[in-house]
Amino acid sequence: MTTRSVIFIAASFLLALAVSSTPLSKTANGELTAPDLIAKHLESIGKAGARQAVKTRIISGTSLVVFRTVPTGQAAGLCVLASDGPKNLIGMSFRSPVYPQEEFAFNGSSFIAAFVTPGVRSSLGSFLMMQGVIFQQGLMGGALSSAWPLLSIQDKNVKVEYAGTKKVNGQVLHELKYIPKAGTELQISLFFDEATARHVRTEYRRLIPAVTGDRSYGNVQERESRYKLVEEFSEFKEEAGLTLPHQYKIEFSADTHAGTFLAEWTLVLNKFVFNEPIDQNSFNISAPKD
Numbered sequence: 001m002t003t004r005s006v007i008f009i010a011a012s013f014l015l016a017l018a019v020s021s022t023p024l025s026k027t028a029n030g031e032l033t034a035p036d037l038i039a040k041h042l043e044s045i046g047k048a049g050a051r052q053a054v055k056t057r058i059i060s061g062t063s064l065v066v067f068r069t070v071p072t073g074q075a076a077g078l079c080v081l082a083s084d085g086p087k088n089l090i091g092m093s094f095r096s097p098v099y100p101q102e103e104f105a106f107n108g109s110s111f112i113a114a115f116v117t118p119g120v121r122s123s124l125g126s127f128l129m130m131q132g133v134i135f136q137q138g139l140m141g142g143a144l145s146s147a148w149p150l151l152s153i154q155d156k157n158v159k160v161e162y163a164g165t166k167k168v169n170g171q172v173l174h175e176l177k178y179i180p181k182a183g184t185e186l187q188i189s190l191f192f193d194e195a196t197a198r199h200v201r202t203e204y205r206r207l208i209p210a211v212t213g214d215r216s217y218g219n220v221q222e223r224e225s226r227y228k229l230v231e232e233f234s235e236f237k238e239e240a241g242l243t244l245p246h247q248y249k250i251e252f253s254a255d256t257h258a259g260t261f262l263a264e265w266t267l268v269l270n271k272f273v274f275n276e277p278i279d280q281n282s283f284n285i286s287a288p289k290d
Helices: 003-020 034-045 048-053 123-130 149-155
Strands: 056-067 073-084 087-094 101-106 111-113 158-168 171-180 187-193 199-208 225-239 242-256 259-274
Touching: 034 048, 034 149, 034 158, 034 171, 034 187, 034 242, 056 087, 073 259, 101 123, 111 123, 123 225, 123 242, 123 259, 149 158, 158 187, 171 199
Parallel strands: none
Antiparallel strands: 056 073, 056 259, 073 087, 087 101, 101 111, 158 171, 171 187, 187 199, 199 225, 225 242, 242 259
């Protein structure tokens, strides 16, 4: 073999290596595509075999809620996340008589947010009841849940669009617009780490325009209502071949004619159990009894 042949083979090998290790591929015009980003994101979770091997998930840890608007306060407790295929449950308990729990579940056909106290839902629970698509689509909880739609996006009746990069809290992230074809008033954006393609943030926004027309009730303040729900994921570590976040933060804010609301929930996850049978009744939650 000639020296020139050796150099050619070596150059070809290095080129192939560079292509295979490219963080995210792009189209001919330099634009990143949604399928490329999703594929890289799935790789960031784990190999296909590892992802497919996990059928059920039970994840637990501690929870902390902080209410930023009046009445302010905070409470600590425990949390559990459970999922089985499209079924998904998020539960939190707190050592507080006025806010003892928060529980959301989708049983595969219907979603419910449990009452915090008899007959009363929290602001977050009320919002999620109005926007059932969040749980129905498997979005809540991100890659922590087996219901995460990007695990099988080809089976979902949705449209995804790559929206470029965006700087969030000083970090450059890839943004993916998530648009259910059934229609929703929500604007949904998924954000991924620029280097690793790990899913680190989801934003849900809803704007309800101010009421117009009948002004017979002069004492009703006419103004638009704004809702924003943000999920943040961090502290990624490997669990049984899957790289998953171990800190999960939820922030919900509302600015309406009834006033403003802002609270955040921080879940620190320290126990991951996979492929254990889950009682299917767990996904059929109900409000606490009197």
